[in-house]
Amino acid sequence: MSFDFALIATSLPKILQGLGLTLNLLVVSTLLGLLLAVGILLMRLSQHAWLVWPAKAYIYFFRGTPLLVQLFIIYYGLPQFGLLRHSFLWPLLREPYWCSVIALALNTAAYVSEILRGGVLGVDKGLIEAGKALGLTKFQRASRITTPLAVRLALPAYSNEIVSMLKSTALASTVTLMEMTGVARTIVADTFAPYEIFIAATIIYLVLVWFIQTAFTLIEGYANRHVRKG
Template sequence: MNWQLMWDSLPRMLGGLSLTLQLIVGSLALGALVAFGVALLRLSGNRVVETLAAAYVFLFRGTPLLVQIFLVYYGLGQFEFIRESILWPFLREPYWCAILALTLNTGAYTSEVLRGAILSVPQGQVEAARACGMSRALAFRRIVLPVAIRQMLPAYGNEVILMVKATSLASTITLMEVTGIARRMIAQTFAVFELFIVAGAIYLVLNFVATRLIKFAEWRLTPYLRARA
């Protein structure tokens, strides 16, 4: 075990941390918007819309994320109408291709978590809100959605952890985030074991921070936990 190499490689790998964080935050934020829209479509009652939304979820949950990244990065450029569209300046860049693939993937998973949380809200609370004169939209915004968000946080925390680790796949399309830098250093030093341990430790710290943030959000949104504290 070359401890000196591991220590010396740490600052260089941390140089890719900024890109890793951009991929995490960007994909989770955009994925949350996609998930909210897809979850509403799944609950809309329109059979055609529900079928299309369910097909999207099935497709992105049923295929490997690595395949999705390759299809976005290598595949979209094969279509002439995409190369001639206003989206091409973005889709030809590996950064935006990674963001798009990660967003669509986490959006599919998160939409199912959110849909299940919405369906688990007690119907009595909705009926009480309606009896107080709230419209359906107002009851959803003030009653259903806050309760659903609290209930989905534990499961959503797992999705956040998975997305932190999934950003390492962006290195396969030339992005120099933490794993990309580790792979480049391994090609120079052949120290596979030492350098991947350092990279793994960085992801471990990121996931530790992510779990703490999720627990804090759960505590803030759950009154009885605050009262007990």
């Protein structure tokens, strides 16, 4: 048994061919998930029980079950229904790419809506009362006081969620997608050099994690520029 450093170097460019798809999955599902999360957050914060309970049930299900199982339900499970196979959704649900995007987006939405809720609940009540006293409308209070402050409070947890999403995109390889982990698994099947290939893939993921964390450190610094000590 030998450890072949040259093999790491030669496999890096091959694995990088999957980088585009990894980033594509990450960006598309994160954005869709964020939109969905805002909707769920509004339901969760509403005064009506018939809006709150579906949101709670959604969060409970998607945070309480493994993403891999959710992906299998969507990719293998949904085509069981003939009705779906003949509907306008079929062109989407037949593609492993869209199944992965849907599973990732639905999953992250549950986590992100809770992260954002933490931010909203963390906003100082006094500031909102001050807004009321100054005669701001409900919409103005939400858009100018609650939202900017809640986003700032939610940023650190949100950056962790993006890192976790990056790692979750690796599961797309289980439904035949050739993102980085998928490419790495194919190369290992050919060469049977698991150490070199999987370590090469790990290095790329670690670099991506570093980029995400650095970007969020800069964003947090910008969002908190008013508290910077001079």
